[in-house]
Amino acid sequence: MTLIKSISGIRGTVGGAVGENLTPIDVVKFTTAYVRFMTEQNDGKRLTIVVGRDARISGEMVDDLIEGTLLGCGADVINVGLCTTPGTEMAVICNRADGGIIITASHNPRQWNALKLLNARGEFLNDAEGKRVLALAEDESFLYPEIDSIGRVLSREPFNDEHIRRVLALPLVDAEAVKARKFKVVVDAVNSVGGVVIPKLLRELGCEVVELNCEPTGYFAHNPEPLPENLTEISQVIVREGADLGVVVDPDVDRLAFVSEDGSMFVEEYTLVAVADYILSHAKGSTVSNLSSSRALRDVTERHGCEYFASAVGEVNVVAKMKEVGAVIGGEGNGGVIYPELHYGRDALVGVALFLTYLAQKNMKMTELRRSYPAYFASKNKIQLTPAIDVDKVLREIKARYAGENVNDIDGVKIDFAESWVHLRKSNTEPIIRIYTEAKSMDEADALARRFMDEIKTICNL
Template structure:
């Protein structure tokens, strides 16, 4: 069981003891710290926060604690209920709210939940703001409102439909081309809120939708991280139904994976590549992804005459670099699409609409589209952390070992070789070291990963 406090929010397992798990006490503590930070940023008499949640079993309990804590601080709450991370982000903008909280642990298993914290732009807090929230929580520096000054609580509905309407209105979303393509699609929403949002979007796009695990009951039928080894059911169903493709989202719908018509994985990394290829083909500009993302985005960007840059891992870091470099699309290689024409947040609804627009315009199959891109292969591994492991020392030693190579240390250690790379970093959301490698074949990527893992184990003895 675990409780992870980071600048991006508070994440932990439900139950157990205070300060070591995400208990009701911890939930109230960090919701209050966020509310206090929000109040420190303005002189407004009354603030408003949008709260939404994914379909996790614990979601209703955690949401109730969060909402009532904010009310106790004198903050008005717009509770939009079952929602998606990008929908809450958009709702903050729609309501002109001062912030937002998303109750979701993203791709983590069902025993986990989290508070994801947004600013008044509907974007994740930056490092400085996140640190201040943690400081307030550490000092228990809360001041709750007297009875006449309590906030108002309102349930509000219809935001997923409002979000869909905004997606359909995007200039590059070619609704007519998608309708003419007569796509047949299988959707795996891991029994969370993607089961509400994605089929509704596809219906508006005239796409035939076959639903797999789209009941938003929080009972995840498989590991909710949209990786190949977890997606055998949809791969088989796509082939059986002779569908054009499969669409997979994680529980809070900010990661998008595609399955080709033959049941093969299009590749999480290539979701962003395909969407960027489409956008860059229509609008000249730059792109950004993080250090753990495929070189394929760089290749596609340069093909279209744009400039590619890599940020530290984390959505807020990608967004900051996108703004600084005037990037017109970006995201993370885990299937997260950030399209500023909509908003600065990973959004699977936007990703689906852009991907289908691209496919409909090209009039080729999903597999043909994947085969048209540079072939890079990734291996994603992790090492479980124990208290005695000095991760920083290990990373320093690995950087020194490969000092003759192109080494980047802005976020862990990334070692660039001529035709492959490895990125080592501590996870912000789990007690692990992530080890990502990429090469020109799966065998080479796997072998590089094994070599590096063995080197780390030798160092940590």
């Protein structure tokens, strides 16, 4: 059982010992620390905090604990209930709240849950802010307010319909073009909140929807990470139903993967690539993804005569880079689409609407659209190290060995070769080095990974 305290919040398995798992005591402790931090940021004024959750089995329990703690800390609460991560982020913005807490462990299995912490812009806290929350969690000198100063629940109203309405109102979402295509779509929402919002969005766009694992019970029908090995069922249903495509989301609906009409994976790396292709055909500007994302986004961006930028891994880093360069579209290769015209957060709803608009306007099948993009193959590996090994020293050695290549060291070491790349980064939570590679074939990607794994083992005398 595990409790992970990081700059982005607190994540753990439910139950067990205090301080070692996500227990009620830990939920109260970190919620209190978050309120203290937000009060510091707002010069002591009374706060309004939005709370939303995915459909995990522990969601209601954690929600009740957080709401009660917020009230006990003197903060007012807007509780949007069963809501996606991007929906909760938007609820912070639309309600002009001071912050938000999202109750979700994203793609982790059902025994996990987490508190994800937002600022007044509906964005995740940055590194320094997250560290301050963690420090405050260890300080027990806080005095809770007395009876006349406790908080109030301002509302308990869903936000999902408003989220859908704002997506459909975007100028580059052409609902009429999508309706004219009469797409038949299979949706796998892995028994979470996506089963509530994605089918409704698709029906608003005139699609015929086949629901698969859409009842939001929290009992995930399969491993909730939207990877090919977890999506065999939807592939079979698409072919059997004669559907045009499949839509797959993770439990909190910030990641988006598509499946083609023949049951093959569109590949989640290409979700952002296709959406960016569409956006850049209408609005010229830069794009951003993290260092571990596919080179295909760079290729498509340059095809439109625009400039691509890479950020460190992590949504908060992608958002910071997007703001710095004024990007018109960005995100992460895990199927996370960030469209600033709506908000600065990974959002599967806006990804679905923009993607279907483009597919309708191109009048293509999914497999045809996929073949229009550069073909890259990724290999993701890791090496277990002993705690005594200096990972930073290992990465410095690799960087020195390849100083003649195109090297980026803003997050570990990424080496760009002519036809491939390798990205090496250390884990923040365990003694491992992650080795991600990409090349023009799977064999080449795997071979490149083995080469660098062998080099690292030699350096470490493993």
